[in-house]
Amino acid sequence: MNSTNKKAFMVSAMKSGSGKTLITLGLINTFKKKGESISIYKTGPDYIDTMYHEKIGGSYSTNLDPFFLEPDFRPNELKNLFYRNFTGDTAIIEGAMGLFDGVYGEGKRCSACVVSEEIGIDVVLVLDIDEIETVGEYLKKFSHLVKAVIINKVPLDYDIDLLKEKINELNLILLGFLYFDESYHIESRHLGLYEPQKDIFKIVDKVSIELSKHLDFDVLENFRINIDATISTKYTNFDKPKYRLAFAYDEAFSFTYTENICVLKEYGFEIVKFSPIHDKKLPDNISAIWLSGGYPELYAKELSSNTSMLNSIALAENIPIIAECGGFIYLHKSFENNNGEAFTGVGAIDGRVFKTPKLVRFGYIEIEAKSDSILMKKNQKIRSHEFHYYNSTNNGEYAHAIKANKSKEWRCINANKNIFAGFPHIYLRGYEFLIENLVKYLERKTNV
Structure with missing residues (x-):
């Protein structure tokens, strides 16, 4: 060796x-x-x-x-x-x-x-x-x-x-x-x-x-x-990206795994970062949107007052939107800041996000899809985690979640048409089938 x-x-x-x-x-x-x-x-x-x-x-x-x-x-x-x-x-x-x-x-x-x-x-x-x-x-x-x-x-x-x-x-x-x-x-x-x-x-x-x-x-x-040395090699990337992915990244949305970016690039995605706080609209010619986790509650006023960005995302009805935790919060009709004041969100999720006094559903979980969506197929499973003090009036019914120690279970994630959004954080390395599913969805859209 x-x-x-x-x-x-x-x-x-x-x-x-x-x-x-x-x-x-x-x-x-x-x-x-x-x-x-x-x-x-x-x-x-x-x-x-x-x-x-x-x-x-x-x-x-x-x-x-x-x-x-x-x-x-x-x-x-x-x-x-x-x-x-x-x-x-x-x-x-x-x-x-x-x-x-x-x-x-x-x-x-x-x-x-x-x-x-x-x-x-x-x-x-x-x-x-x-x-x-x-x-x-x-x-x-x-x-x-x-x-x-x-x-x-x-x-x-x-x-x-x-x-x-x-x-x-x-x-x-x-x-x-x-x-x-x-x-x-x-x-x-x-x-x-x-x-x-x-x-x-x-x-x-x-x-x-x-x-x-x-x-x-x-x-x-x-x-x-x-x-x-036979293992210590990088994964292979596409020579030329096939898709442009609008990836939210600013003060409010900064929680993402480096490996997620690597996997996306390996499957032909060009990562185009944008700011829901500072930019007025989504990047041009995009194939999908990714709203990662972060601290939207700390920037609720800035996010809510950027109405042109809210409208830009709300009107992206035919573009796949993946949102995890902070991004999920931002997609709601309204969400609270750290002081409990309510602000307007994108409105793609029909619900309200509110602050709670303690961590909600904290820890490692396993998720099983109950039907097909842009990221998961029926009965596919991924491992994830939740870590937040907020809750929603519409957490979603798409998937079944169970804690790692089997002590608690619940339903989660909103998945319909072009949206996959929920409190669980997404990790792609080892679960590359998530992006394979997304690519197949985009290919079907292209061929229609």
Whole structure:
């Protein structure tokens, strides 16, 4: 087998909020300053962290989702995706939540731990200083994965020799540490992190300087993985695009997977980005419209006041419209902003979107189509997730959804004529049949 030995590791933690995103960004920046090219990844269905990765790394970040590409559901897809996108000198994977946090009630299923096992990659655990006393028990079952730790929020007067001694007693390597500094702060919001803040470069530069002082980079050189060169190749794109896809992308609509764009291009779509906030109409000569997720509730006034764009989309009756979560909200007759005030939407969905006090239908789901549509055929299944504080008076009856742990089920998605719209987020890698169905629909339209 023709293979290449490359440096690769995962950054994880015992729980959310330990600083793994900050340290991941610091590591990306540090390696970049050393002249290394970095391939960046994030486990789980995350949009915001990948934006941060891309801001700092200067290249796209790949979601390695252990539910969408679960080995018994899509064999080898997750590992192959990692290989194909490992084009740099070093791969850094940021794990979602805690290392063993997976599907609720089903142990480590679909956790960052599962991704590290599937790929065969070592883990660097980020610990708050107060977690040292409990990490030994935490790692008892899975300690073979974790090779080293980085300690965060170390008091300035802490005895570093004592710190090393405590970590050595756990048969772990103290890779490095960061002294406590209240300026190391990335803002959070009700849906996770904010989109990348303006001073993020200043914060990450400061972290990089400190990591350079207190990190043992020689240890990281031992974190290696063999990349199968026969797998590590890009997918094939069409030489010449056949279709123009109007893809919403601005402050309100920014949640999309890089792999979705890749799949669309592979199937002959030219991606034409447009802004529902700033542009007055849809791009010319388009074959389809994609309204991705985001924060329409934060820009409700701007979206609603752009009546020419609302009309442009509403009048696109013969053009396929795919809308997920935020895009679905925007398609309604009316939707509420973050303060509960109602604003006019496109009107393609006969309903009202309203804010709720807690997450609605939160988590991983499996969806089964009950009839044919522009994206799915009857009885076809996909995996997805919902993550929102909003609900609709018209969630749709097209598909059956069931949570990953089988604890709850419901109907979802509006699908009729040219529309496929609902709260579930769409992931295309491993579910390429969705785009095959769309292409067949467009071909039938062309031949009529």
